[in-house]
Amino acid sequence: MTADVCFDGLPGPTHGYAGMSRGNLASTRHAGAVSNPREAALQGLAKMRTLAARGVPQAVLPPHERPHLPTLRSLGFAGDDAAVLARAAKDAPGLLAASSSASAMWTANAATVSPSADTADGRVHLTPANLVSLFHRSIEAPITTALLRAIFADPRRFVVHDPLPAATQLGDEGAANHTRFASGDGPGVEFFVHGRSACDAGAPAPGRYPARQTREASAAIARRHGLDPARTVHAQQHPDAIDAGVFHNDVIAVGQRATLLVHEHAYVDTGSAVAELSRRVGPAFRADIVGDAELGVAEAVATYLFNSQLVERPDGSLLLVAPAEVREHARASAVLDRWLAPGGPVAEALVLDLRQSMRNGGGPACLRLRVPLTVAERGALSGRVFVDAALADELEGWIRRHYRDRLVPSDLADPALLDESRRSLDELTRLLRLPPVYSFQRQRGDSMIR
Numbered sequence: 001m002t003a004d005v006c007f008d009g010l011p012g013p014t015h016g017y018a019g020m021s022r023g024n025l026a027s028t029r030h031a032g033a034v035s036n037p038r039e040a041a042l043q044g045l046a047k048m049r050t051l052a053a054r055g056v057p058q059a060v061l062p063p064h065e066r067p068h069l070p071t072l073r074s075l076g077f078a079g080d081d082a083a084v085l086a087r088a089a090k091d092a093p094g095l096l097a098a099s100s101s102a103s104a105m106w107t108a109n110a111a112t113v114s115p116s117a118d119t120a121d122g123r124v125h126l127t128p129a130n131l132v133s134l135f136h137r138s139i140e141a142p143i144t145t146a147l148l149r150a151i152f153a154d155p156r157r158f159v160v161h162d163p164l165p166a167a168t169q170l171g172d173e174g175a176a177n178h179t180r181f182a183s184g185d186g187p188g189v190e191f192f193v194h195g196r197s198a199c200d201a202g203a204p205a206p207g208r209y210p211a212r213q214t215r216e217a218s219a220a221i222a223r224r225h226g227l228d229p230a231r232t233v234h235a236q237q238h239p240d241a242i243d244a245g246v247f248h249n250d251v252i253a254v255g256q257r258a259t260l261l262v263h264e265h266a267y268v269d270t271g272s273a274v275a276e277l278s279r280r281v282g283p284a285f286r287a288d289i290v291g292d293a294e295l296g297v298a299e300a301v302a303t304y305l306f307n308s309q310l311v312e313r314p315d316g317s318l319l320l321v322a323p324a325e326v327r328e329h330a331r332a333s334a335v336l337d338r339w340l341a342p343g344g345p346v347a348e349a350l351v352l353d354l355r356q357s358m359r360n361g362g363g364p365a366c367l368r369l370r371v372p373l374t375v376a377e378r379g380a381l382s383g384r385v386f387v388d389a390a391l392a393d394e395l396e397g398w399i400r401r402h403y404r405d406r407l408v409p410s411d412l413a414d415p416a417l418l419d420e421s422r423r424s425l426d427e428l429t430r431l432l433r434l435p436p437v438y439s440f441q442r443q444r445g446d447s448m449i450r
């Protein structure tokens with residue numbers, strides 16, 4: 001029996017608003033705002049706690065080390081740590097902000113995952129995303145790879161590939177552009193969505209904002225995971241949707257098992273994509289296509305209705321985990337009510353306050369990476385990553401002890417913040433029983449911290 005384990009990213013101690021993601025309207029709008037890292041982490045943890053309490057297999061991925069001194073040093077800032085921070089703050093505050101981003105919290109961009117039922121060698125395949133479209137996100141790839149290799153360590157069951165080569169032609173943003181459908185426990189159908197084709201100059205492309213995922217990247221992942229081409233579907237995002245702020249597919253569509261909730265303008269040809277999925281998934285497949293008259297693309301982007309999580313309840317019906325913004329918008333709220341009506345695709349909705357993350361364009365679905373695992377595969381994971389009430393309590397205490405409740409850009413140059421961040425991650429490494437994955441631990445020569 002395979003079930004999705006949701007790996008949520010815990011927002012880190014340097015969570016802030018630097019306006020670095022062009023095409024992500026919330027990120028641009030909140031540039032320079034005062035952030036509250038403690039509240040961000042508590043909101044993320046509350047989501048994990050709520051879903052774990054409902055029996056959803058819930059796991060956690062730790063924050064990355066930030067500010068990332070190796071990145072700043074590689075950019076030519078030299079001296080001791082305090083001098084590196086001071087020089088970067090003076091000469092290139094944008095690079096200091098990029099090196100300090102807590103963006104690894106959005107684990108839907110951590111990797112693309114194919115379960116063992118879908119792959120040629122019967123192992124779970126994970127490709128960490130290279131995230132080359134944005135500098136602050138590209139820094140995540142090596143540490144995500146190290147973390148996934150530490151957790152999915154058993155080579156008989158798991159393959160954690162290297163990220164794809166770091167080139168814009170192979171831009172890859174992970175599971176935010178990938179959905180797996182299935183009607184039973186056998187092989188599923190994997191749906192890959194790209195924003196542009198790097199090798200086809202004639203293909204449509206957005207004019208205003210970047211298309212982050214290329215068709216070539218999606219195809220390479222399908223190949224290296226050993227997927228059956230007959231069970232793989234590719235679709236291109238509508239360029240106008242990207243230009244309206246749909247920087248990932250999960251801003252305009254969400255799917256789970258045999259259900260897809262999608263906006264009519266999500267793809268260049270939404271009708272064909274849905275028909276193809278229906279043909280390949282089989283009669284159980286069900287798509288709810290929301291028309292522009294019911295909710296415009298701009299409204300979908302503003303409310304993040306489609307960035308809800310769809311989670312299976314024990315009876316197989318679907319729970320939708322939506323951001324609070326949906327209920328504050330009459331038309332988005334009406335779509336949710338229609339989905340919830342008898343005979344609709346959703347049995348129940350949970351509405352959560354994730355505003356700290358939402359102000360950076362990260363909703364419930366962005367904060368989690370789904371990893372479909374059999375019971376035996378679950379048992380083979382390393383580390384103490386499954387969230388139960390006891391771990392949630394410990395994480396809450398850890399957040400309250402270490403996180404600030406106010407951060408502004410000038411704080412990033414404060415060497416005390418770097419120290420706090422490192423001390424907190426050292427403690428977290430022990431709490432989660434992970435090996436030393438952070439560079440400051442490796443430099444010290446730490447072996448396994450227990």
Ligand code: SUG
Nearest residue numbers: 018019020021024027108176248366
């Ligand atoms: O890549 N925002 C992230 C949000 C990622 C959302 N993920 C999914 N849709 N799956 C991004 O645009 C903003 C950081 C800043 O501006 O400080 C940021 O990186």
